[in-house]
Amino acid sequence: MCGLVGYIGERDVTPILLDGLKRLEYRGYDSAGIATLVNSHVEIVKRAGKVNDLENLVALNPKPATIGLGHTRWATHGEPSDKNAHPHIDHTGTITLAHNGIIENYAAIRQRLQRDGVEFTTDTDTESLLQLISAFYDITGNLEDAVRFALSEIDGTYGIIVMSSKEPEKLIAARMGSPLALGINDGEYIVASDASAIVGHTRQVIFLEDGNIATLTREGYEIKTIYDEKIEHKVTEITFDIEQIEKGGYDHFMLKEIHEQPQTVLDSMRGRILKNHGTAKLGGLRDVMNALNSAQRILITACGTSWHAGLVGEYMLEQYARIPVEVEYASEFRYRSPIIRHDDVVIAISQSGETADTLAALREAKLQGASVIGICNVVGSTIARETHAGVYTHAGPEIGVASTKAFTSQLAVLSLLTLMLGRNRGFISLEQGVEIAKEFEAIPGKIQQILDENISEIKTIADSITESTNVLYLGRGYNFPTALEGALKLKEISYIHAEGYPAAEMKHGPIALIDENMPVIFIAPQDKIHEKVISNIEEVRARKGRVIAIVNHDDEQIESLCEHVIKIPPTTDFLTPMLTIIPLQLLSYYVAVNRNCDVDQPRNLAKSVTVE
Ligand code: F6R
Numbered sequence: 001m002c003g004l005v006g007y008i009g010e011r012d013v014t015p016i017l018l019d020g021l022k023r024l025e026y027r028g029y030d031s032a033g034i035a036t037l038v039n040s041h042v043e044i045v046k047r048a049g050k051v052n053d054l055e056n057l058v059a060l061n062p063k064p065a066t067i068g069l070g071h072t073r074w075a076t077h078g079e080p081s082d083k084n085a086h087p088h089i090d091h092t093g094t095i096t097l098a099h100n101g102i103i104e105n106y107a108a109i110r111q112r113l114q115r116d117g118v119e120f121t122t123d124t125d126t127e128s129l130l131q132l133i134s135a136f137y138d139i140t141g142n143l144e145d146a147v148r149f150a151l152s153e154i155d156g157t158y159g160i161i162v163m164s165s166k167e168p169e170k171l172i173a174a175r176m177g178s179p180l181a182l183g184i185n186d187g188e189y190i191v192a193s194d195a196s197a198i199v200g201h202t203r204q205v206i207f208l209e210d211g212n213i214a215t216l217t218r219e220g221y222e223i224k225t226i227y228d229e230k231i232e233h234k235v236t237e238i239t240f241d242i243e244q245i246e247k248g249g250y251d252h253f254m255l256k257e258i259h260e261q262p263q264t265v266l267d268s269m270r271g272r273i274l275k276n277h278g279t280a281k282l283g284g285l286r287d288v289m290n291a292l293n294s295a296q297r298i299l300i301t302a303c304g305t306s307w308h309a310g311l312v313g314e315y316m317l318e319q320y321a322r323i324p325v326e327v328e329y330a331s332e333f334r335y336r337s338p339i340i341r342h343d344d345v346v347i348a349i350s351q352s353g354e355t356a357d358t359l360a361a362l363r364e365a366k367l368q369g370a371s372v373i374g375i376c377n378v379v380g381s382t383i384a385r386e387t388h389a390g391v392y393t394h395a396g397p398e399i400g401v402a403s404t405k406a407f408t409s410q411l412a413v414l415s416l417l418t419l420m421l422g423r424n425r426g427f428i429s430l431e432q433g434v435e436i437a438k439e440f441e442a443i444p445g446k447i448q449q450i451l452d453e454n455i456s457e458i459k460t461i462a463d464s465i466t467e468s469t470n471v472l473y474l475g476r477g478y479n480f481p482t483a484l485e486g487a488l489k490l491k492e493i494s495y496i497h498a499e500g501y502p503a504a505e506m507k508h509g510p511i512a513l514i515d516e517n518m519p520v521i522f523i524a525p526q527d528k529i530h531e532k533v534i535s536n537i538e539e540v541r542a543r544k545g546r547v548i549a550i551v552n553h554d555d556e557q558i559e560s561l562c563e564h565v566i567k568i569p570p571t572t573d574f575l576t577p578m579l580t581i582i583p584l585q586l587l588s589y590y591v592a593v594n595r596n597c598d599v600d601q602p603r604n605l606a607k608s609v610t611v612e
Pocket of ligand 1: 303304305306307349350351352353354355358401402403404488492608609
């Protein structure tokens with residue numbers, strides 16, 4: 001959360017910073033600002049609101065410069081306001097800093113410095129770090145040393161970019177628990193909280209590690225530890241294109257990403273299905289194959305949408321690979337003294353690979369001796385680097401704050417893992433495996449079919465629930481997690497209250513909510529509990545609830561019971577969530593559009609939650 005970008009080179013820095021901030025805006029968007037050095041003087045322009053508002057403000061008084069930094073904020077300490085927007089400037093007017101993360105001991109530092117007469121001008125935790133750097137700068141006269149000394153007193157997380165008007169040829173960046181990538185180009189450097197702000201300029205990046213401090217000048221860069229030891233880093237090539245982080249003709253990133261799913265699911269599976277052997281090969285897991293094959297238990301930990309994918313994973317791994325699985329909210333996992341054994345395998349699922357809770361959970365699991373696997377989308381992300389082994393989902397950059405294509409690609413990887421372990425552990429026969437592998441290959445085409453056939457009906461349903469205040473999502477078995485995910489999508493972007501439940505659980509409480517105003521969305525493909533779901537539909541009808549259902553093409557029985565149906569092709573039971581979630585994503589999208597909501601940047605949310 002929060003976007004950070006900094007530049008040093010020969011070009012005019014302002015458009016580079018603004019463009020970077022627009023690409024990072026999905027990470028946080030309640031205020032934004034830039035700081036540049038103009039004739040060795042710090043110029044800051046910042047304000048509450050979106051990057052577009054900042055751009056308009058900057059345009060009123062453009063000032064050319066070739067070094068600067070920028071920030072787009074998701075507020076933690078201090079309300080979103082002009083005053084609290086980053087970058088901040090120290091009390092001497094010399095040092096400017098933008099920060100992503102949380103300074104946990106900010107209050108003690110603030111009190112100490114205030115006692116020394118330093119005046120604070122914002123409500124942020126960040127200002128404590130800045131004024132502390134300033135205090136050390138007073139003593140050392142060297143920005144790099146001052147940053148190093150200040151950071152050694154900090155508890156908490158940070159990605160920071162700092163510059164000083166007294167050292168106008170230098171930009172300093174440092175990280176601890178908050179990602180930073182350094183883009184390297186001819187005579188210029190771009191440092192940013194993710195590669196999307198860099199790829200338009202260069203493909204050569206270094207992903208900084210926790211505890212790194214990078215000093216950038218036009219002549220070169222140096223990366224050191226906080227203890228002043230020099231370190232070398234591998235330069236990595238960014239593999240995605242700039243087109244992948246643009247809207248490509250769609251009104252919103254979310255709609256584009258929903259429509260990308262035939263391709264992204266294909267990409268998640270590409271080269272990983274061994275059709276003739278009826279199994280899958282996940283090369284990234286090579287080093288943990290023994291642990292996986294002999295695991296007595298798998299623990300899956302994740303947050304939000306990734307947690308929902310984990311729940312589907314639990315159902316499939318238990319049914320087909322016969323391994324006991326537990327799925328834990330990462331935020332709970334770490335703090336509830338979990339019992340983790342050496343023969344457990346822990347799977348951390350994360351689109352961004354930077355979610356603080358998931359990272360903390362995996363560190364806890366590692367500490368207790370488990371083998372830890374990552375299922376991540378962002379290549380080179382912290383979770384991907386800190387796990388013992390892992391599988392990338394290859395969904396490409398996901399910019400829409402509401403996760404869509406990342407979810408289906410996580411399901412694809414979990415399905416492949418299930419097939420592989422089911423075969424390895426002898427619970428899936430060769431014939432069965434070959435059938436499943438064939439069905440995998442059909443999934444992208446079936447997703448495309450759903451997108452081709454259903455948009456108009458989904459728009460009609462969206463119109464019919466746009467004014468609703470509550471919506472219930474019900475499903476069973478593999479589609480109980482889908483119900484949770486469908487409800488999450490609706491509430492995130494349309495602000496309509498929505499709940500997901502196992503369909504049969506409804507009668508234990510939620511049924512009290514049902515009346516003629518309550519839309520109830522059933523996810524009801526023809527699986528082994530189909531008849532039971534029909535009974536649940538009847539229970540809702542008996543209370544005059546409005547039934548909408550996702551059904552298979554030839555399911556006339558349910559059709560006759562519903563106000564609306566969305567028809568999808570059939571598939572093997574454990575693959576159905578990859579299909580049933582598609583109409584639910586579209587439905588929440590069209591409802592949000594009807595309600596004039598900001599689909600890609602819903603209120604209060606941010607992509608990649610890097611604070612606990
Ligand atoms: C929902 C959503 C969030 C994320 C959650 C975990 O649409 O995007 O619930 O799924 O914050 O994020 P990752 O997967 O990046 O760890």
